[in-house]
Structure formats: C-alpha cells, structure tokens
Amino acid sequence: METKLTNSPKWVSWIPPYVGFIKLNTDGSVNRASSLAAIGGILRNDKREWLFGFSMNVGSSSVFAAKLWGVWERLKLSTKHNLYGTKLEVDSSIVVQVLQKGVS
Incomplete structure (x- = not known):
C-alpha cells in the first residue's frame, strides 16, 4: 500500500499529564533501504x-x-527509576491494539 504525501501542515502539540503523573512519548522507525x-x-x-x-x-x-x-524499553526505564503512574503515548494503532488485547 502506497502512502500519499501532502503539503498540508499538521499542527501537533504536547499536552502534559495530570498533576503528579509522568508522560512518555516513544517512537520507532525503520530505514526502508537497509531495514x-x-x-x-x-x-x-x-x-x-x-x-x-x-x-x-x-x-x-x-x-x-x-x-x-x-x-x-520505556517499561524497563520506568521500572528502573520507580516511575509509576506513567501515561504512554504511541502513534501506532496496531501497537495499542496489541497492548490492550494481546495477540493470538
């Protein structure tokens, strides 16, 4: 499936977590040529x-x-530093589904 690129700007902002909580933003990427x-x-x-x-x-x-x-890696880092009450944000709906429902 080919992704169509557009020149339209998309505004992105970061919203802090509730008071007393921590937010983690994580991402991964792959170079298509080398994998x-x-x-x-x-x-x-x-x-x-x-x-x-x-x-x-x-x-x-x-x-x-x-x-x-x-x-x-985020989970390991949070555990190592006793950072409980962390909100995780991921930009992949498939990763979210796997984390919520597991895999068969």
Whole structure:
C-alpha cells in the first residue's frame, strides 16, 4: 500500500499529564533501504520538565517491531527509576491494539 504525501501542515502539540503523573512519548522507525531500525523516547512530568530519554539502534526490524520495542524499553526505564503512574503515548494503532488485547 502506497502512502500519499501532502503539503498540508499538521499542527501537533504536547499536552502534559495530570498533576503528579509522568508522560512518555516513544517512537520507532525503520530505514526502508537497509531495514535497520532505531527507537527513542522521552519522559516528562506535569510541569513539562524533561526527566529521562533514550534512543538506540535495534538492528534489522519492521516498523511494528521497532515501535513495540520502544514501548518495552520505556517499561524497563520506568521500572528502573520507580516511575509509576506513567501515561504512554504511541502513534501506532496496531501497537495499542496489541497492548490492550494481546495477540493470538
């Protein structure tokens, strides 16, 4: 399936989490030519302050696997730093479905 690109701007904004909570934004991408993937994420508090971030190369992967790997790394980082009450935002509806319903 081919993606059609447009020149229309799309405004994107970041909305902080509720007071006392942390928000993590994570993403993954794959170079189509080499199939090499990278992931990254950032954790910020309700005051918009940067807490932690991460990025890493994950080798050959699909976009789905790279995005899911980003979520996994986030969970490890949150656990390591005792950051409970974290809201996760992912830009992949398929990853969200897998996290909510699992896979068969």
